[in-house]
Amino acid sequence: MTxxxxxxxxxxxxxxxxxxxxxxxxxxxxxLMRAEGLERVTMRRLAQQLDTGPASLYVYVRNTxxxxxxxxxxLLGAVELAPEGAGDWRDRLVRVLTSYVDVxxxxxxxxxxxxxxxxxxxxxxxxxxxxxxLLAEGGxxxxxxxxxxxxxxxxxxxxxxxxxTRGQDTEAQDDWDALTAAVRGAxxxxxxxxxxxxxxxxxxxxxxxxxxxxxxLIGGILATPAPE
Amino acid sequence: MTxxxxxxxxxxxxxxxxxxxxxxxxxxxxxLMRAEGLERVTMRRLAQQLDTGPASLYVYVRNTxxxxxxxxxxLLGAVELAPEGAGDWRDRLVRVLTSYVDVxxxxxxxxxxxxxxxxxxxxxxxxxxxxxxLLAEGGxxxxxxxxxxxxxxxxxxxxxxxxxTRGQDTEAQDDWDALTAAVRGAxxxxxxxxxxxxxxxxxxxxxxxxxxxxxxLIGGILATPAPE
DNA sequence: ACCTGAACACCGTTCAAGT
DNA sequence: ACCTGAACACCGTTCAAGT
Numbered sequence: 001m002t003x004x005x006x007x008x009x010x011x012x013x014x015x016x017x018x019x020x021x022x023x024x025x026x027x028x029x030x031x032l033m034r035a036e037g038l039e040r041v042t043m044r045r046l047a048q049q050l051d052t053g054p055a056s057l058y059v060y061v062r063n064t065x066x067x068x069x070x071x072x073x074x075l076l077g078a079v080e081l082a083p084e085g086a087g088d089w090r091d092r093l094v095r096v097l098t099s100y101v102d103v104x105x106x107x108x109x110x111x112x113x114x115x116x117x118x119x120x121x122x123x124x125x126x127x128x129x130x131x132x133x134l135l136a137e138g139g140x141x142x143x144x145x146x147x148x149x150x151x152x153x154x155x156x157x158x159x160x161x162x163x164x165t166r167g168q169d170t171e172a173q174d175d176w177d178a179l180t181a182a183v184r185g186a187x188x189x190x191x192x193x194x195x196x197x198x199x200x201x202x203x204x205x206x207x208x209x210x211x212x213x214x215x216x217l218i219g220g221i222l223a224t225p226a227p228e
Numbered sequence: 229m230t231x232x233x234x235x236x237x238x239x240x241x242x243x244x245x246x247x248x249x250x251x252x253x254x255x256x257x258x259x260l261m262r263a264e265g266l267e268r269v270t271m272r273r274l275a276q277q278l279d280t281g282p283a284s285l286y287v288y289v290r291n292t293x294x295x296x297x298x299x300x301x302x303l304l305g306a307v308e309l310a311p312e313g314a315g316d317w318r319d320r321l322v323r324v325l326t327s328y329v330d331v332x333x334x335x336x337x338x339x340x341x342x343x344x345x346x347x348x349x350x351x352x353x354x355x356x357x358x359x360x361x362l363l364a365e366g367g368x369x370x371x372x373x374x375x376x377x378x379x380x381x382x383x384x385x386x387x388x389x390x391x392x393t394r395g396q397d398t399e400a401q402d403d404w405d406a407l408t409a410a411v412r413g414a415x416x417x418x419x420x421x422x423x424x425x426x427x428x429x430x431x432x433x434x435x436x437x438x439x440x441x442x443x444x445l446i447g448g449i450l451a452t453p454a455p456e
Numbered sequence: 457a458c459c460t461g462a463a464c465a466c467c468g469t470t471c472a473a474g475t
Numbered sequence: 476a477c478c479t480g481a482a483c484a485c486c487g488t489t490c491a492a493g494t
Contacts, residue, residue: 220448
């Protein structure tokens with residue numbers, strides 16, 4: 001309080017503009033995303049929020065993709081890496097992955113960016129560590145475990161990216177409608193298999209499919225040796 | 229030629245501007261993408277190419293996402309649905325999927341859009357039909373086949389989206405460098421598993437990993453009943 | 457009825473010039 | 476040395492007004 005004495009009045013009207021730091025920028029980006037969604041986290045809007053010009057952000061962040069990656073890693077801090085309760089390594093593996101998907105589900109567009117620019121932040125490394133530990137506990141050999149890691153994370157991330165877009169967007173519903181229409185309308189001689197599988201193609205909840213996918217992968221991983 | 233007689237000279241200076249049609253727009257979009265990449269296939273640039281204003285395109289295409297979906301379906305016409313040569317259904321399944329990945333590899337950004345807005349065009353339906361036929365041939369029950377379809381296509385599409393971005397972009401190399409640096413630097417007590425798996429995490433060619441992924445999935449699919 | 461000029465409301469990124 | 480105003484080169488989409 002007393003330190004304000006030598007700050008000019010004009011500067012005290014609003015809370016002092018905090019000095020820019022990478023951490024401050026990322027924190028503001030997270031806040032902005034929670035408030036308005038990732039698509040609003042642009043360099044210009046974020047700069048506005050921080051009471052500066054967009055050029056200033058480039059001192060601390062290489063580009064928009066790097067900014068989004070930093071936001072993602074921040075969120076990954078919420079993943080449950082050591083789920084409580086009983087269960088063998090498979091159950092715990094699925095629970096960690098499901099927690100990861102939950103985090104991505106809550107912030108749609110982030111999952112998409114995770115598919116494109118693979119993260120490499122501290123929280124992501126923690127997640128990798130936890131998953132590798134569970135695979136090791138299950139006796140999965142090192143090479144298979146390393147490759148399995150990518151497969152499991154890919155399934156989780158891609159599912160989040162797909163579902164996330166579907167839930168929110170209005171036009172995602174249009175996509176779905178178009179697909180169901182295409183499936184239903186495929187009862188011609190060109191697509192007999194599509195017609196036969198019609199109901200099954202549209203069946204199951206996202207949760208059921210995600211869970212089945214994880215079990216398919218775990219089963220396959222245990223049974224399929226990597227080359228070399 | 230003689231039909232040109234009653235066309236004013238000013239209109240004959242350049243080749244007659246063809247009437248806009250959805251097919252014409254999509255064809256021009258494909259051409260533009262082959263020449264300059266998907267990121268250049270914007271409404272404005274495409275309109276310029278077609279010698280009109282961007283607003284005119286909205287008469288035939290709902291939005292940019294739909295345009296890109298139409299371009300993707302066009303390209304999917306090149307997927308090898310009935311690969312020649314011997315091999316059981318698994319081999320042929322992997323070959324169809326690999327052909328699909330090859331098509332996406334050739335046009336990076338398209339794979340990303342396929343993950344987000346699930347296509348529903350004619351060529352996509354042909355692909356689905358071919359995959360379901362192979363799964364049926366392998367004795368996979370209807371429900372499992374329907375769900376497996378999504379799993380297989382998701383793996384193929386996501387891999388293409390990841391790899392595609394990595395190959396081209398300059399900053400994708402930066403991502404990779406950051407990741408390898410993170411893995412190499414993880415030899416601390418916080419990430420012992422990452423350190424242990426260091427070499428394996430970075431091992432294998434994209435082709436080896438893709439192929440292994442398909443075999444993991446096929447094995448898992450055959451062994452994992454869907455719920456209900 | 458069909459088409460589109462012009463406008464609205466934005467973007468990312470760079471760099472010369474300031475402090 | 477550090478920071479940033481202003482500019483460059485773009486976007487998607489809408490709608491009133493034209494033919």
